[in-house]
Amino acid sequence: xxxxxxxxxxxxxxxxxxxxxxxxAYFQVGTSTESMKETMNTVKTALxxxxxxxxxxxxxxxSKNLAxxxxxxxxxxxxxxxxxxxxxxxxxxxxxxxxEGNSIKIxxxxxMYIFYGYFIEGIDKQEKELTKISEDAKTAMKKVGTEFTPxxxxxxxxxxxxxxxxxxxxxxxxxxxxxxxVSFEAGLKIIQNNLxxxxxxxxxxxxxxxxxxxxxxxGVALLNAEKGETKFLPIVGEENxxxxxxxxxxxxNTATILPGKFRLAISWPELTxxxxxxxxxxxxxxxxxxxxxxx
Numbered sequence: 001x002x003x004x005x006x007x008x009x010x011x012x013x014x015x016x017x018x019x020x021x022x023x024x025a026y027f028q029v030g031t032s033t034e035s036m037k038e039t040m041n042t043v044k045t046a047l048x049x050x051x052x053x054x055x056x057x058x059x060x061x062x063s064k065n066l067a068x069x070x071x072x073x074x075x076x077x078x079x080x081x082x083x084x085x086x087x088x089x090x091x092x093x094x095x096x097x098x099x100e101g102n103s104i105k106i107x108x109x110x111x112m113y114i115f116y117g118y119f120i121e122g123i124d125k126q127e128k129e130l131t132k133i134s135e136d137a138k139t140a141m142k143k144v145g146t147e148f149t150p151x152x153x154x155x156x157x158x159x160x161x162x163x164x165x166x167x168x169x170x171x172x173x174x175x176x177x178x179x180x181x182v183s184f185e186a187g188l189k190i191i192q193n194n195l196x197x198x199x200x201x202x203x204x205x206x207x208x209x210x211x212x213x214x215x216x217x218x219g220v221a222l223l224n225a226e227k228g229e230t231k232f233l234p235i236v237g238e239e240n241x242x243x244x245x246x247x248x249x250x251x252x253n254t255a256t257i258l259p260g261k262f263r264l265a266i267s268w269p270e271l272t273x274x275x276x277x278x279x280x281x282x283x284x285x286x287x288x289x290x291x292x293x294x295x
Contacts, residue, residue, distance in 0.1 A: 023113040023160060025152035025269055026096075026242060027138070029106040030145015036067055036097060039104045043095050043144055047071050050140040055092065056206030058221050060244045061229035067097040068244050070206045070219055076133050079126050081213055083119050086175060086249050086256065088217050090118035091208055093137060096242030106145055109242040111137055116160035117266050118172060123161070152240050153269035165265035166273070175256040176287055178248065179294035184214040187250050187294070191218060194293040201228060202293060205245045214252050219245040220290060227285040235278050236268045243267035248290050255294045260286050 032039040044054050047069075056070040070092050080091035093114070096107040111134035116123060123130070138148070155163065164171045181187035188209070195204040201224035208217045222228035222245070229244065243264075248257055257263070260283025265271060 022154040022156050023116060024110050024150030024154050025113050025267070026107050026150070026240060027110060027141075028147050028149040028151055029095075029108055029141050030147045032104045032106060032144075033102060034104070036064070036099060036104060039097060039106065040067055040069055043069055043097075043106065043141070044071075046140045046143040047095075047137070049143070050136045052093075052137065052140065055208065056204075056219055056245075058203065058205045058245065060221065060241055061233055062223055063230070065099040066233070066238060066241050068205075068241060069095045069097075070245075071095070071137075072208070073133060073136075075129065077208065077210075079129060079133075080119075081210060081215065082126070083122065085120075085173065086251065086258070087119060088208060088210070088215050089247055089249055089258065090114050091217065092206065092219060092247075094242040094244070095141070096240070096244075098238055098241055105239075106141075107151075107239070107242050108137070108141055110134070110150075113155070113160065116157045117155075117163055120161045120172060155269055160266075163262070163266050165261060165271075165276075169265070170259045170262045172258065172262060174259060174262065176259050178255040178257060178287075178291045181253045181255070181294075183253055184211075184216075184250065187253055187255055188216055190295070191216075191248065191250065191255065191293050194295075195220070200224065200289045200292045202289060214250075216250040218248045218250075218293075220248060220293070221245050222286065222289060224285075224289065227282075227289065232264075232279045232282045236264065236271060236275060240268055246286060246290070248293065257287065257290055259283060 052071045052073045060066045077091045080087045094109045098105045203221040205219035
């Protein structure tokens with residue numbers, strides 16, 4: 001009986017430790033003395049060697065000193081689609097680049113951080129597969145750099161699953177509706193056409209379309225000099241550039257976004273209230289811009 005209780009205690013403690021594990025928002029992968037283009041190409045090759053596919057890249061705020069590469073993999077896309085509440089927002093992972101002097105700092109969004117923050121209910125059933133995807137991404141990036149220094153803040157798995165910045169602030173579930181269309185196909189066409197013309201100083205960075213599931217995700221560059229990335233990134237911190245671009249998700253006939261007071265906060269978890277106050281107009285600016293893409 002004592003032996004059984006000892007084993008039971010070990011199992012319970014191990015489960016508690018897993019649940020309480022903290023996730024860093026980002027990893028500093030390393031630095032490069034190559035050009036921005038060469039550095040990005042090196043990263044893309046490394047990711048592709050682990051069966052990840054590159055789905056988009058851009059310079060946030062049109063800055064030559066900042067860049068992001070977006071990537072995914074079929075097994076991640078499949079898992080993401082299994083989460084009905086905007087799960088496909090977590091199908092895209094990101095690598096950030098920030099030029100400082102003659103070198104480029106390479107960072108990566110921690111896959112497990114975003115998985116726990118976005119998948120929430122039922123993630124335990126997919127944890128083994130998601131952990132492998134995360135480890136594969138990190139292994140690929142170890143061909144580029146070996147630092148892997150955590151930065152940008154840490155939250156426990158439990159905190160991520162119920163994340164909100166402050167009391168009365170939105171949760172992941174509190175998505176904001178942009179527009180409702182007569183059909184999925186109609187919404188898809190409108191958003192694609194508006195992105196093609198760059199409406200509202202925007203640009204399509206990537207799109208993931210699952211027509212059979214009536215789900216589409218768009219990564220959108222916010223390029224307006226007064227209301228977009230040029231305005232808010234220098235304030236909240238360009239080191240976390242792998243948080244970008246912002247996303248629209250179309251599910252069925254409804255287009256939504258994660259509210260800025262959630263999306264920006266979880267991407268900059270060390271954001272102080274004082275700094276947040278400096279970008280108080282940004283969540284509304286983002287919503288207005290992305291809403292314009294659905295009209």
